[in-house]
Amino acid sequence: MPREQLINRASEIKVIPTLDSIVNRVFTVLGNNNSSFNDLSEVVKYDQAISSKIISIANSAYYSRGIEIFNLQRAMLTIGFEEVRSIVSCILLMEGVIKMLKLKEEDLLDLWKHSVEVASAARVLAERLCIEDPQKAYTASLLHDIGKIVFYLAVPNYGEILKETKGTGDVIALERERFGIDHQETGYIIAVKWKFPHDFARVIRGHHGDHNPDHQDSLLRVVNASDRFFTRTLSSQSTEAFILDKEKSAITLEVEKIMEFLQLS
Numbered sequence: 001m002p003r004e005q006l007i008n009r010a011s012e013i014k015v016i017p018t019l020d021s022i023v024n025r026v027f028t029v030l031g032n033n034n035s036s037f038n039d040l041s042e043v044v045k046y047d048q049a050i051s052s053k054i055i056s057i058a059n060s061a062y063y064s065r066g067i068e069i070f071n072l073q074r075a076m077l078t079i080g081f082e083e084v085r086s087i088v089s090c091i092l093l094m095e096g097v098i099k100m101l102k103l104k105e106e107d108l109l110d111l112w113k114h115s116v117e118v119a120s121a122a123r124v125l126a127e128r129l130c131i132e133d134p135q136k137a138y139t140a141s142l143l144h145d146i147g148k149i150v151f152y153l154a155v156p157n158y159g160e161i162l163k164e165t166k167g168t169g170d171v172i173a174l175e176r177e178r179f180g181i182d183h184q185e186t187g188y189i190i191a192v193k194w195k196f197p198h199d200f201a202r203v204i205r206g207h208h209g210d211h212n213p214d215h216q217d218s219l220l221r222v223v224n225a226s227d228r229f230f231t232r233t234l235s236s237q238s239t240e241a242f243i244l245d246k247e248k249s250a251i252t253l254e255v256e257k258i259m260e261f262l263q264l265s
């Protein structure tokens with residue numbers, strides 16, 4: 001699968017697939033007339049697929065009036081409850097279609113779990129280091145690996161390729177070598193097409209960085225450190241590793257609780 005085809009795939013993507021149990025959960029909420037705004041956002045905020053679309057729509061010219069919206073709650077308020085309901089319903093209908101494109105639940109679950117782990121860790125770092133809005137760090141992290149979806153859709157054994165590189169952190173090098181493009185670049189194409197805020201696009205494009213990410217860029221720094229913490233490539237000497245080591249069991253517990261809530265475990 002050469003670079004050209006992956007770029008086309010990234011430019012054409014309209015919805016990001018999500019897990020069956022999240023779809024079911026959202027259907028339950030939407031089907032209940034007593035459901036509130038909070039019930040819906042409680043499910044949606046853990047999901048890359050739906051969050052990405054809501055962030056994208058809230059930042060479109062129609063809603064944003066030039067102000068960038070980073071926070072999912074704010075994005076939903078901006079669009080309005082009824083509108084969010086119908087957007088989510090549309091996504092779910094398209095889900096069925098995209099699901100037939102041979103995407104494995106197991107692969108999606110891996111990506112989902114990684115995104116939520118990195119998001120929880122990034123929120124903790126943003127809080128402790130007082131360098132970034134924790135909510136913004138959370139949403140940016142939830143979306144950081146969105147470019148992997150393009151690979152999952154286009155490369156049948158991509159899940160196995162990822163497992164090969166586990167713990168070595170050279171997934172970027174491997175993608176570039178085999179496909180001439182990496183998931184930061186495919187993610188960036190989606191971010192630009194979908195009009196994500198610039199800060200999110202920048203994180204998606206550069207979250208692997210080199211071994212010395214731009215320390216001036218606090219959002220990039222917390223996402224990069226959190227990602228590397230879970231891929232076990234973060235230097236144990238760093239401040240970030242020190243904080244996250246202490247918080248690791250709390251983060252794991254939080255992710256387990258979310259999985260239970262969404263009936264993923």
Ligand SMILES: [Fe+2]
Binds near residue numbers: 144145183208
């Ligand atoms: Fe990544």
Ligand SMILES: [Fe+2]
Binds near residue numbers: 118
């Ligand atoms: Fe990642």
